[in-house]
Amino acid sequence: MNRFAGVRKFKQLRSEPNVRNSVKNTAFTLAEVLITLGIIGVVAAVTMPTLVQNYRKHVVETKLKRFYSISNQAIQRAEIDYGDKSLWETPENGWLTDENGNTDYSKSKYESWFYKYIAPYYKNAIIKKVSDNDGRFFVIYFPDGSVAQYSPMSIYYFVDAKNYNFILPEHGIYQYNKNDVGTKIFTFHFAPNSTYYRNKGIEPYKWNWDGSESMLRNNNTIGCKKDVSKERAFCTALIQLNGWKIPKDYPIRF
Secondary structure: OOOOHHHHHHHHHHHOHHHHHHHHOOOOOHHHHHHHHHHHHHHHHHHHHHHHHHHHHHHHHHHHHHHHHHHHHHHHHHHHHHOOHHHOOOOOOOEEEOOOOOEEEEEEHHHHHHHHHOHHHOOOOEEEEEEEOOEEEEEEEOOOOOEEEEOOOOEEEEOOHHHOEEEEOOOOEEEOOHHHEOOOEEEEEEOOOOOOOOOOOEEEOOOOOOOOHHHHHHOOOOOOOOOOOOOOOOHHHHHHHOOOOOOOOOOOOO
16 A cells, blocks of 8 residues: 555545534634633632632641640650659749849749740740840740740740731830731640649640630630630630641631
């Protein structure tokens, strides 16, 4: 068979009217392209907010779980040097005194405690000291871009450092937006001798908690709900209770 026969046959078919029309009909018209693009745009507009919210939730879940883990690893390392955490000195506000019994405003009680039990055991973190009227508290910057503020009363964890605002430079006090608690800011506490944290390390804030999920959600002062009188301090505990996953019916939008 002539090797060019197949080529000639193909050209003959292409020259026939029906074949030419079928080739032309396989292309999309401009109207069809525009309609397709419009459908894609509508689908994207509907699904994009959900995708963004899910991504934000995933970031929060990942960072919360990581902070909880590395913080308690730090506590465990400190126990190797100083024994059981329940026997440690109590973190408190105020100032130390000198040999004459006079208040030494250069030496904070909490600073002494923090640099003994906490600061040396956080790896790959930057620690800054901040002064206020009661003593000092400390800010820990983590490699993943998050921040933790340590004080005797509580530990505030900021998922993103940009939410930690320096608003009172004359006093050296950092502040935060309380409306962000539960979405961008999460509350922890360290008190291994208290009822709610006994024999535990750094835990989500649970002060006066009765052990029920209902209280975490519905407490009017610090519950994890849209409107509270103080701040949503129980949100961290609610997420922990759900295996460090944000519940599907979480009451606050991310």
